[in-house]
Amino acid sequence: LDFIRDVGKHITVNYMMAKDSVKKRLEGDTGMSFTEFTYQLVQGYDFYYLWKNHNCVLQMGGSDQWGNIVTGTEFIRRKDAGEAYALTTQLIKKADGTKFGKTESGAVWLDPARTSPYQFYQFWLNTTDADAKSYIRIFTLLDKGVIEAMEAEQDAAPHTRVLQKALAKDITIRVHGEDEYEKAIKSTDFLFGNTGIEFLNELNDAEVLGLFEGVPNFTVSLEELNAGINATELLAGKTTVFPSKGEAKKMIQGGGVSVNRNKIATADDVFTTDNLINGKYLVAQKGKKNYFLIVAE
Template sequence: MNFVEELRWRGMLHDIMPGTEEKLNEGVIAGYIGFDPTADSLHVGHLTQIMTLIHFQKAGHKPYALVGGATGMVGDPSGKSQERNLLSAEILNHNQAAIKKQLEKFLDFNSGANSAEMVNNYDWFKEFSFLDFIRDVGKHLTVNYMMAKDSVKKRLEGDSGLSFTEFSYQLIQGYDFYYLWKHKGCFLQMGGSDQWGNIVTGTELIRRKAQGEAFALTTQLIKKADGNKFGKTESGAVWLDPSRTSPYKFYQFWLNASDEDAKNWIRIFTLKSKEELEALDAEHDVAPHLRVVQKALAKDITIRVHSEDDYETAVKSSEFLFGNGSIDFLNGLSDDNLLGIFDGIEQFQVSKEELSAGVNVVDLLGDKAKVFPSKSEAKKMIQGGGVSLNKTKVGGVDQLIDQSSLINNKFIVAQKGKKNYFLLIAE
């Protein structure tokens, strides 16, 4: 199965320029996708493009990942309702290094003829003067051509307008394609469907400036079945960097996908074969409540983005929070990983010094830490058997809690009922 067929059956393909598939069948072809370094991590919204490059390389072609050190200083208007804040060179350099490290997890940068390569468009723009640019590039594309692009039209029709900086973005991206076509033999640019206009500007520039031929391919923009934006949660974007989104929360994002989304996403975000996916679908449909597809999706992608250990910890964390999992595994976690599991769960500071002498459980939960609004309510629920500390039911209202209850000499997990968790942090 060739590259285009692979994207097609996985439901990833959106637009493809005539002649692209034939060009790809000629042999090893170089192609690229651009990533804007607007943050020091990629997020799950970038995974479609990462998977596109993975499939491209697996099909025997040579992938280039362009990190836009220059375009990141300008900002792409595509899909944006207003202009983005511009970043300094120092921040952009930091972000580029972080993104490269992440991409190295997915692409093979040492596989011979089709080794992946990373390029930075700042390298060819840093000495390019404005006058040279408008003379050598700007003259080849008319304003009429540029104004016809949907990304430009939408911004001009909106309230915020469009700055000249953003208007020039498609020229800069177009020149990227021309430069890589000329110097790296890149015949293909790929990207999300919102990038079609920018990509085609590049093919047009190559045609007008050098009478050359280049090709374009875009993938579907991923949306949730309910219409909400993919990759966004109540707390914001789901990042690949564990310091931004903990491996546990990352795992939960995929595990909580609807049946319809999970069946689509497992085709897009894993490398499982058609036969494997059909078998998973069939198994899932027999017992949907077991969430077979969601579990397979979450396992595959958590291991590839993070690690096997992070996946195991995420599973044990889920069993602990939502099932009958043991608390013992928390003792082996770093403070950061433990806090990642309890991210979003209400936390209270308590005095380690007071714990050393022992604190009455009612005082602890109804006063020192406001797990309950009052000591009387804490007392009532403890007497009813509805309160646990570190997964062990509190024996009575006279129980003393001391430092022996601390996990990692710092944490106590309080539980009110079955699902209401609180984290007490002893300082």
């Protein structure tokens, strides 16, 4: 009620109805909810608060945010006779028509605490060919001629992913630096079996967990591991890398199970804290591509 009284009185319904975004929704088949209609007022007040308390005079956004942002500049003018500005750019869309933004799935952040440099690099590396052609023009500072040459090279051999690699390299270095880019390359190589297990010693806990995001994680007792745990108990008792000890033994005998990139010779092999990477991790593999991270705590 306080918000409606203190903020709502400064912006009329006529002003809000005049926005193109509102008109289009009202004329469409689905209409517009009250929540959606009043959102511009909430965002407008947000801009006012930043202007009032943090000297923020410019709000930037995609072109779809123009109406909401200028509601903020208007609210600032009407309430405090202040000046603020709006700047929007053409809305960036993916090839499938969905917008590129934080509210969409697979959002990417500049803050390494939200998106690790490795995940950041992988985000750009995994873009589609169509999106890569667009993004490399938007997000990099590469010359037009260089981009066109790479496009021709990729069109001739799409499997090389020349555009994606150039895009991922350029933006990862500019956001996180050369060292983090090199680490992201090594992380990628590690998961494809081209880098030794010792690489994990170069990573901190957050980077290790980021590298294995989406990989099944298990926790085992550090005390029990210190006393020693045999392979079948570790992989099918203390964890569920295998659903049963019998299945674990069978695959071990077939030479298809590794821990820390070393094949387990027998089901009775014992693992202790001496085997831990960074004093904390064991990396189990079934075959070449199925990874499991075991954390000792």
